Amino acid sequence: MTSILKTIYSPQDLQNLKIPQLQILAQEIREKIVETVAVTGGHLAPNLGVVELTLALHRVFNTSVDRIIWDVGHQSYVHKLLTGRQSQFGTLRQYGGISGFPRPDESVHDAFGTGHSSTSISAALGMALARDLKGEEYSVVAVIGDGSMTGGMAFEALNHAGHLQKNLIVVLNDNEMSIAPNVGALSGYLSRLRTDPKYYRSKDEIADLLHKIPHGAKLLKVVDRLKDGLKYLVVPGMFFEELGFTYLGPVDGHDLKAVMTLLQQAKSANGPVLVHVLTQKGRGYKPAESNPDRFHGVGPFDVETGNIKKAEGGPPSYTEVFGKTLVKLARDNEKIVGITAAMPGGTGLNLFAKEYPARYFDVGIAEQHAITMAAGLAASGYRPVTAIYSTFMQRAYDQVLHDVCLQNLPVTFALDRAGLVGDDGPTHHGVFDLSFLRNIPNLVIVAPKDENELQHALHTAILHPGPMAVRYPRGAGTGIELDRELKALPLGKGEVLRKGEDVLLLAVGNLVEEALKAADALAAEGVRAAVVNPRFIKPLDRELILTYARLTRNVVTIEEHVLMGGFGSAVLELLESAGLADCKVKRLGIPDSFVEHGKPGILKANLGLNAEEIVKTVLNRSSGVKKEFKFKALRR
Ligand SMILES: Cc1ncc(C[n+]2csc(CCOP(=O)(O)OP(=O)(O)O)c2C)c(N)n1
Numbered sequence: 001m002t003s004i005l006k007t008i009y010s011p012q013d014l015q016n017l018k019i020p021q022l023q024i025l026a027q028e029i030r031e032k033i034v035e036t037v038a039v040t041g042g043h044l045a046p047n048l049g050v051v052e053l054t055l056a057l058h059r060v061f062n063t064s065v066d067r068i069i070w071d072v073g074h075q076s077y078v079h080k081l082l083t084g085r086q087s088q089f090g091t092l093r094q095y096g097g098i099s100g101f102p103r104p105d106e107s108v109h110d111a112f113g114t115g116h117s118s119t120s121i122s123a124a125l126g127m128a129l130a131r132d133l134k135g136e137e138y139s140v141v142a143v144i145g146d147g148s149m150t151g152g153m154a155f156e157a158l159n160h161a162g163h164l165q166k167n168l169i170v171v172l173n174d175n176e177m178s179i180a181p182n183v184g185a186l187s188g189y190l191s192r193l194r195t196d197p198k199y200y201r202s203k204d205e206i207a208d209l210l211h212k213i214p215h216g217a218k219l220l221k222v223v224d225r226l227k228d229g230l231k232y233l234v235v236p237g238m239f240f241e242e243l244g245f246t247y248l249g250p251v252d253g254h255d256l257k258a259v260m261t262l263l264q265q266a267k268s269a270n271g272p273v274l275v276h277v278l279t280q281k282g283r284g285y286k287p288a289e290s291n292p293d294r295f296h297g298v299g300p301f302d303v304e305t306g307n308i309k310k311a312e313g314g315p316p317s318y319t320e321v322f323g324k325t326l327v328k329l330a331r332d333n334e335k336i337v338g339i340t341a342a343m344p345g346g347t348g349l350n351l352f353a354k355e356y357p358a359r360y361f362d363v364g365i366a367e368q369h370a371i372t373m374a375a376g377l378a379a380s381g382y383r384p385v386t387a388i389y390s391t392f393m394q395r396a397y398d399q400v401l402h403d404v405c406l407q408n409l410p411v412t413f414a415l416d417r418a419g420l421v422g423d424d425g426p427t428h429h430g431v432f433d434l435s436f437l438r439n440i441p442n443l444v445i446v447a448p449k450d451e452n453e454l455q456h457a458l459h460t461a462i463l464h465p466g467p468m469a470v471r472y473p474r475g476a477g478t479g480i481e482l483d484r485e486l487k488a489l490p491l492g493k494g495e496v497l498r499k500g501e502d503v504l505l506l507a508v509g510n511l512v513e514e515a516l517k518a519a520d521a522l523a524a525e526g527v528r529a530a531v532v533n534p535r536f537i538k539p540l541d542r543e544l545i546l547t548y549a550r551l552t553r554n555v556v557t558i559e560e561h562v563l564m565g566g567f568g569s570a571v572l573e574l575l576e577s578a579g580l581a582d583c584k585v586k587r588l589g590i591p592d593s594f595v596e597h598g599k600p601g602i603l604k605a606n607l608g609l610n611a612e613e614i615v616k617t618v619l620n621r622s623s624g625v626k627k628e629f630k631f632k633a634l635r636r
């Protein structure tokens with residue numbers, strides 16, 4: 001049988017397909033996504049759940065003019081397949097290939113860039129306002145998941161949109177899952193809408209009911225004369241109705257015809273409309289259906305078995321070491337509480353949740369709330385540990401500054417995924433935290449060089465009487481043996497790992513290992529490089545850094561972070577304050593541009609952030625001429 005998918009070059013090609021053909025197409029799309037993501041890795045389960053919804057959206061709306069904004073955007077693969085990117089689909093999330101998120105620079109059909117959650121309704125409202133100001137006509141649709149609907153921004157936008165009464169459609173894709181099962185009162189409410197038969201009573205049923213009771217007919221007339229008639233008695237989705245939205249649904253999100261009908265109604269309605277669509281995460285691929293959490297974002301896997309390909313017996317991830325250490329620490333300290341913003345698995349806090357359910361809080365996708373709630377707990381004698389990815393902490397800047405640091409409260413910020421995360425790309429690289437945290441008084445920042453130092457850093461943070469951020473990267477640790485006993489790291493003290501007089505290599509976190517490799521290679525070239533692990537980014541080990549800066553008069557800073565305001569900048573500030581402004585300094589890091597997606601190894605090499613590039617930098621600087629150099633890893 002010829003493939004229908006192969007005949008789809010643009011959404012226009014969907015218009016003449018009949019429902020049975022669209023259903024076959026849905027099956028082909030699922031197969032394409034499964035076979036591709038099995039190789040590239042990516043957000044499998046979210047996409048399998050929105051196949052029919054995306055087809056229906058493209059049948060009812062024309063994305064050459066209408067705007068669809070995909071919240072988070074991790075569920076946009078179907079949309080990409082339907083909008084001219086089929087031939088590039090195999091390059092999904094690969095270096096130089098198409099992104100795993102919507103990107104207006106990739107296609108005119110991508111109306112808005114996303115990656116961080118709960119932005120879609122605000123962006124859609126902005127577009128609706130612009131449309132009306134310009135006197136244009138098109139539909140604006142925000143597609144948002146039930147998890148993303150727990151984010152504060154989504155509520156702020158619903159509140160404003162309901163007030164403005166602009167034409168705007170919000171499609172709520174309700175699969176009862178965030179990455180893990182969704183949490184919160186709203187989630188409970190949606191579940192009641194889904195399952196409680198009284199919410200389904202039709203207007204006719206209620207009319208029948210009223211006719212059966214004494215004076216019911218009179219009551220019916222009165223109610224019908226009210227502004228919104230029976231709606232106030234019977235309409236499901238009252239919460240959204242009260243916010244000023246017309247609520248449509250719930251509808252089975254895998255019933256193409258029903259979804260198209262409802263979207264059509266939404267399109268012709270006046271004012272803001274919320275369409276409640278029920279979908280199944282992972283739909284159509286058994287391993288993902290039965291384990292949607294595991295298949296939310298997944299690495300390469302075997303299609304037949306669903307087994308995820310993972311290097312056996314490799315070192316534990318930083319995340320795992322963090323999770324296990326927290327469990328260990330919590331055993332002796334009942335004041336420790338763990339907080340996640342909808343990422344129990346990703347942050348390793350699931351381990352803590354299992355051991356200490358009463359001291360564990362998943363707040364939903366609500367980083368700002370998580371931090372201020374932690375401040376409240378800390379102000380009441382607890383030791384909250386908030387485990388939030390570096391990139392998502394960007395959301396909570398003021399909460400960190402105003403609610404925690406200004407009051408010098410003992411909150412630990414466990415910043416996972418600090419550095420280049422790889423395939424998720426610019427929306428997710430954790431390369432800004434040092435710049436935005438370093439300037440906040442009272443805050444201590446530690447960047448452990450390996451997973452052993454991470455466990456000690458976490459212990460130190462919990463003992464510290466004020467706020468402390470511990471930043472560590474995505475993925476596997478170095479494989480170093482973990483000390484059995486946890487020890488407190490002396491605050492603001494670094495360590496000398498290699499003595500040398502010619503150049504000082506100052507690397508942050510996991511790049512210390514690259515600096516050591518570089519020092520080995522430099523020694524073979526006759527260059528004596530000192531390697532210092534600063535460990536604390538704030539406060540810096542002033543004495544140690546200045547001693548070696550005076551000795552070498554030649555400093556190279558290395559960080560997987562933007563150069564502006566980062567660690568290298570802190571070193572420059574230190575040198576200047578000590579009258580060493582004339583010391584030679586080269587800062588290696590990320591220039592003033594966003595880093596694309598790709599494997600971290602490729603990205604780091606491009607940025608000069610591996611041992612080989614560090615050596616080249618040092619040799620070229622000391623000789624003053626570009627010297628040929630063949631890198632050979634010597635030890636380690
Ligand atoms: C601000 C922010 N915090 C956390 C995340 C990580 N994250 C990505 S998708 C997701 C769950 C989204 O759930 P939902 O919106 O229901 O989409 P589904 O995957 O269920 O389709 C989370 C927590 C994020 N992208 N942005």
Ligand SMILES: CC(=O)[C@@H](O)[C@H](O)COP(=O)(O)O
Binds near residue numbers: 072179421
């Ligand atoms: C879409 C999103 O924000 C998350 O699913 C993210 O991709 C998870 O990243 P990790 O794979 O690093 O946990």
Ligand SMILES: [Mg+2]
Binds near residue numbers: 173174175178
């Ligand atoms: Mg969901």
